[in-house]
Structure formats: C-alpha cells, structure tokens
Amino acid sequence: MRLLINFFFCFALTTSVVAQTIPDFNNYQPIKCVGLIPEDFRTLSQDKFKNDVKTEAKAAKNHNVSSSKEEFLLETNYIIDQLLLSGKVLFGDTVTEYVNKVADRVLVNQPELRGKLRFYCLRSSEANAFSTNQGIVFVTLGLIAQLENEAQLAYVLSHEIAHYERHHTMNEYIRNEQIFSKNDQYKYSNSDDQIRAASSYSKELELEADSIGLIRLSKTGYDCDAALSSMFVLQFSELPFEDFEFNASILENPVMVLPKDLFLDTVQKINLDNDKEDDTYSTHPNVAARRKKLEIILDDLTGCGNQDFTMSAKTFFFIRKICRFETVRILVNERDYVAAFYNTYVLQKEDSTSNYLRLCMGKSLYGIAKYKNHDQYSDVSDFYGKKEGNQQQCYYLFQKASAVQMNMIALRYLYNLSKTDSSFFVTSMRNDLADEAVRLNDVHFEDMKKTYALYLEIKNAPVVDTTKAKVIDTVKVAVQTDDADSKVYVSKYDKLRKEKKKQDLTQAVETKKSDASKFYLLAFGDVMDNASVKAMFDLAEERTTTKNAADKLVQDKRDKMSSYELRKEEQYGANEMRKKGMSLGIDTVVYVDPFYVMADDHKGIKFIQSETEQLEFCNQITENAGYAKLSIDVLNPKTFGANDVEKYNDLSILNDWIGERVAHEDEMEMVPMETDRMIPLMKKYNTSHFCYTGIYTVKQKREDRGFIIFFSIICYPILPFGIAYALSPEYNTYYYTLMYDANTGKPDVSREVHIKSKSKKGFINSIMYDMMVQIKREKKTTTVTR
C-alpha cells in the first residue's frame, strides 16, 4: 500500500511538472514567470521589516529587539527585495515548480516548516543557493544545470533549510558586528584576526547546516550519498557542463581551415585535488573539510534511503536541460562569451539542430569579435592559462586569433545563421560585423576574391606539400627550372639572368604562400559566387564610405581651425546645449524601474525613506509626463499587483537588456544580445525608447569646513554665519537619466544632473519636466548656424 501511495505521489509530481508548457528545444524560448506574483514580491520592504520586528519582539523574552537585529532585519529586507524585484527571480515556471516539489518531498515530515518557506529560482550562471532569515530559499539555474540527480538538489535545499531553521544569517550578522566593532567580548589585536574570527564562525555555521541537512535528507528516502556527491559537484561547478574535446570544424568551411598555430597541442588536465584550498579567510570550509564532516555523520546515520529520484529521472534531466539552455543565455548576457560558446558547443552535441543554440553561439562569436575589434577582449575573457580541461582550447583559440581573423570567423558564422534566421537581430549583428570588417580590418570583397583565386590556383597545382599547415599545405607552386639550357658556353650575363629569374619565381611563390596564409580571406571562399555575400560587402562598403566621408568632413573642418577656434566651437556647442537642450522628437517612452536612494555619510542608505520617496518619485514621473504631453509607461515593480506577471516578465527582459547594454562602451556601438527578446516589447509598448532614471541623494559633512571657519575668523563679522555654514551638512543630489533606443542600442540620453541641494520635490519636478520636454520636442529641421 505504501509503495502504491509512493508511486501515485511520484506520478502526480512528475506529471504536474512536465505537464507545464514543454519547451521545444529547437526553438527554445527563455522561461518566464507564470501565475500570480507572490506576496513576497508585492509587500513593501518597510512593511516586511515592521512585521519581522513584531515577530522578533514576540519571540524575545523581554519583548525587546536589539538594535543589531533591527538593523539586520531592515537591511536584509531591502536587499532581498531588490533581488526579488530585479526580474532575476523566477516563480511559477517549470523549474521553480520542480524545485518546490523537491522541497515538498524534503519537508514531507515537517509541514509547519514547509509552510514558512518559499523557494525561488535565480537566473544566474553561478552554481549557488542561499536562504534568508525571512524564509526564502534561492537556487540558481547555474547550480541545477550542474547537478547529477534530484537527490543532490534535495540535499542542497535541505542544507539551506537548516540555515533558515537555525537563524544562521542573523546570528552571523550579529556576531560579525560584535567582532568588527571590537566589542569587549571579542578583543582582537588587528583586522586580520577579526577576519579570521568572522570566517571561522561562518565555517562553523556551514558545517552545522551540512550536518542538519544530511540528517534531514536521511529521513526523506533520498540516497544520503547525494550529500557527498553534491560536494563533488560543488568542487567542479566552475567547469562547463561537460568536458568534450573541441572540434573547430563548426567554425570552418570547405575552403577556410583554421591554422594549427591557433590550437594547443594538449590541454591542461583538470586538477582533481583542488578540494583542500586554503579557507582561512573564506566564509565556507573547503570541500575536503565538508566531505570529511559528512562522512563522519554518514557513518553513524541509519535509515537512509537509496533514491536518486523520487520523480522520474527523465523529469530531472528535462529540468536540467532547461537550466543549461538558460545558463548559456545568461553567460552571454554576462559577457562571458567564451564560456557561453563552449557550453553551447557542449549542448549542441545533443541538440545539434537547435536554432536557439546556434543563435547563442552566434551571439558569443559576435561578442568576442566585437571586443577583439575594439581591443577590449581582456574585459570579457580570462587568460587561457587559468583554464582546465577541453574548454582551454576555446580560450586559447579566441585569445590567439587576431581581431581580423575573429571578425571574419564570426561574420561567416552569422552569415550562415542569417540564412536560416532572417530576424532583424541576426541581420543587425551580421551587418555590424561586415561593417567592422571593412572599416576597421580593411577586408574587402575584391581581396577575398583574389585570395580565393589564388587558393584555387594553389589547390590545382600538381605538387602538394603535406608537411605544412592545412591552408599553407596546399601552397605549392613548382619552380620551373630551365635544365634544357645546357650550352657549353654560358656567359656571365646568361648565368645572372637565370639566377634572377629563379629568384623572382621563388619570391612570387613566397608571396602567394603568404597571401594564402591569410585564411580569414577565405571565410566566404565556398560561397564566393553567392550574390548575397557580394551584396553584404557592397552594403558594408557603402556604409563605410558614407561614414568615412562624414568623419573626413568633420576632420577637415577641424584641421582648418586653429586651437582657439576649436575651443570656441566646442564651447559654443556646449553653451547651445545648455541653453536650448535637446530636441529628440520622441513621443512614447517606457520608464523602467525608477530608483531613489537616500544616503547618509554615517548611517549609510536610509532604506525606509528611500522606498517611500521612490514611490513618490514614480508619481512625479507620471505627473510631469502629463505636463510635458509625453506618453509614458512606468514599470515600477513596487506597484505591481498580483496579476501583473506579464509586466514582471517585461521588466526582467528590460533589466537584462539595459544591464548588458550599460556594460558595453558606447564607442563599440554593439547590438545588445537581448535585442531579440526586446522586439516583442517594442511592439507591445509601441516604442523603442526605454529609460532608466533615478535619484541618488546624499548628506555629507562639508569637506572645506576648516577653511570656512578659518576664513570666518579672519573676517570676524561673518563668523556666526561661517560657523553655522561649516557645521551644517552638505547635500548633494544626482538625477540620472539614461535612455536607449532598443533598435540600435545607442543611447538617446545619458545625463547626470548634479544639484548641490537636498532632493526637493520642486527641483526634481523642474528638472524632470525639462528633460521630458527635450525628449518630446520635435527635432529641428534646420541646423543652427552662427
């Protein structure tokens, strides 16, 4: 009977999870939140804080809550809320539902505790999980993507539940406060001792959570060895999903073969003994220590189950696959292009025809090529020497390939991609790289054509030297020797002529070899006759010519001007902008998650006031837009109702897009990788203009207090004013406006307005209205002439 109940339980879980929208992995669409927005997302932080304080007060013996606890509750509520409302947290989706089902199973014997906990997934490539004092457990998609079975996930959840049960986060916070405030109880001679003490306490808590987690797991039917195996996962979670040998043929074509010097002979083996790293200053014990502790407990533990899966294994692998697909997208978004590329390569072993994966790979290559072209590759990739396993080959290849080589490899990949995916986004990436190939790397269609002709000539040559690298291998032009010339008498002139002829021929062959080694010019060799290739390069040439002509015009004008005139011209432009402002002619704008941060030099962020003012700030936006007759939508997650899940999903996409766009420098003119997901949003909101705006206001001590008082003493009649001025705090307010055109990825507005004053509503209204007028104001048709 028990077996039957278990069977039905498992069946019900399996079907309910899989019964949700099954993604088509060929045309995979990123997961979204589903259903009603949970209460955790909708309650104001200050209300949560007040409730938490009440709860703590009830639980305390004397009904008093210490200031440290209050501070902790305030800070954590706000920080956790920022995370919840960032759009990075998933709820109601297939993966989160699955995690919740596993949590149900883990807490099957503790229904009361289950009622207090909420489990959400976090869109992050890192393998991590954490719990909060408020009873929220976050599990990253990056972690699930690395796990081997359901039991490991159950152990991770069990571990996090233990942190919650024992109030570890709060205890650690209070202990750290005591340590770092040099409380009498904890006297440390220096900061090193303080850090060691804090670290030691944190490690104690981790080991405690490990123990409690394992004991709980043993009562759920899951295999207790999952605790040990999850430590193994933890140890190697920084590696890609799998370790497959990299075959570069996906970047090659019948004509273009990558030279051998772009590849390592052997890759660095994965270090299997990295579990004993020094954890003196770490918050977590090293894996060896944790494993040892678990092994001790396991020896005494009885009643462990042996199940790796309570739902079907298929369900777990299905969920893990979703997480892996999500992780590569997140990696692209985080600009970790090489990791995204290799992980996509790994996933393509199973889903070779997936358009989603091809797009991810195209995006990764585009990112690498763009950062190479702009000499900023080191910003987005680690040094290959730090990498282990087969992924190292990719890191080496992309590091060694020059900008022009990478540009052409990526361009060819995107060209192929655009044949099956003619979307605006893919076309934009392809055209952008074509432009940069012409403009920055001096690659022209005619050169490619000549190289291809040379390639054919060499290929058809009778002798092939097989000892050389693939492309160069084919280079062999027989040097014609004139043995027929066997006269008895050979004049010195004939001899010299013969030598010269021989030398010229040798030089010609070397030149051809050298030209042919520019393998990237053969990137389109096999499709050279295709009209679309020529059209693509013709357009790129045209755009480059136009851009160069415009640049030249400006440069010529500047060259003719003296330095005084130049300075005057710049001043004139700045003055004009200051006096008249911009005229963008934009009718509709979406304001995304406006922020308001109020801070104090001593006390840090004033959380409660910040939240209250943020709500007021959003009202001001709506109000001023009305005055400026600017049509707007404000996506403020703090005002979302339970049914606003679509808005939450939109916010998530927008935050991803803007977050990534801000990371790229404007000069790169890069098409953000989330643009494909932005296109439906542009249609939905009827605009391509998305604005991030907010206020940061800070109260500080005056830096020049000493001077003011000194000056006041000299001019003693103003001494009272001087003292009053010097002792009064200084307020600085920064009003940020960052607006992008999602079509082009270019910024419409990027402005910081600094006011030396408190953030008064009147000033903010004034500046905000003015900004909106500038956004709305029709573009001038005539240019201003002096």
Next chain:
Amino acid sequence: MKKLICFSTFIFAFGLQTISAQVPGYQGKRFFIGYNASSFFYCPNFTFENGLLGIFELTRISYKTEVNVNYALSRKVAAGFSYYTAKQNDAFTNDQIQNYGYMQPTAGIAQCKLAIYEIHFQFFRKNFIAPAGLYNQLSVGIVKYGLATPDNKLTVYSTNLGGSGNPPLILTGPAEKYTCYKLGYAIGKTNPIGHNFYINTALGVNFFRGGDAAYVKTTPSTQNYILANFNKNLRTHNFVEIKIGLGWIAF
C-alpha cells in the same frame, strides 16, 4: 483702465498659449509673481574705536518689501520687473552733523521713504531650469526717495548754537523726489512648493550711483543737507540685503 484690461487680456492669452505648448519652465509654467521682504543689519556709527560692543549697540535692521513679476525667457534665463518700497529711519551720524553746521533732526532721526523700480534678469545656475533653483540676478533700477513727513518738511536744530534749546530750523524737502540709479547683484534660490508656489531666498548687494547723488560731494550746506544724509544712509542701508519671499507660479 482700458490699458489695464488690454494688458491683462494679453497676459492671460499668452499664459494659455504657454500652458498648451511644449515649453520650458516649471511644469510648463513660465510666468511667476513674487513678494519678498528684504532686510539686513547695518552699523551707521561703526568705528573700530567702538569695538565689538559698539557694533551690537549701534546695529540697526533695515527693511524693504518687494513685489515682482517674472517671465522665464528660456531654460536658463528669466526676466522680471520689481517694485520695492521702504520707509527707513535714518540716524544722522556725528560726522554728518559736524559737516553740515551741527544740524540734526529734532526727533533724532529722519524718516526717508523710498521706492525702487527695477528690471532684472535671473540667470539660472548649472543644472537648474528657470524658474526653479539657484540663480544669479543682475538688476538695474531707478530709486526715488525723499522725506516721509506728510508736509515734506524736516525740522532740525543746530547743536553748534547751544543744543535743543535753540529755535528749530525747518528745511523743506524737494518738490520732486530725489533720484539715483541702482545696480544690483544677487544670488538666490527659488524652491517650488507643490505645483503653484515657491519660496525665494536671496542675498544681494546694491550700488547706488548717479542722479541727485552727484551733488553729495559738493560743499555741505543746509540746501543739500537732506539729500546728503539720505543718500549716504540709502547706500548704507541697502548695500547688502537678504531677501525671503513667497511666490506664485501663475501660468
């Protein structure tokens, strides 16, 4: 009356036009009216010999009231017209008494009534948009001043002839008010409250030049006694001023 109606209609129509158009200003409103009270302390008889105690004993507070009408011409500039009025109690200094035949008013002070008609331009400082925020104000105006007594007469006595027991001398004020020009600079801050009002604070310095003041430096006599004293005190009273006021952001 007709002129007033025409002017009001013009302003009203102009205001309506500015409300409906995409214009700079405070939420589209560019026309604002304000009232300021200005004041500052001054020490007419301050000398270093008197020391700090002398400063506190002799310090007086001056008052002025101002009504102004302003219009934001662009994002950074507003222009306006101000009317000031004040009744100031001018204490006659020992120096003045001695230079003008030891004459001083019978009441110890002479009341001076002044009116200033001024046009000004406010240049809003970096990152502020007219009419809200920090501004530098430049102004030029005409000052009309004279005796505040109803019969335009000042009764003085000569201390040189034995003090207040002497028969008083009655000086008649000018038939027309004295005139001089005011050049002013002020740094101020307009802080909007809600949608329609603002609080204004400013600190200014004023220079009084030209006009009847040119006569001051001529030989002292009973004829220019009033002018000389009033002009001198006018400068002292109004050289520095702190303004605090309220305003209405009209349309």
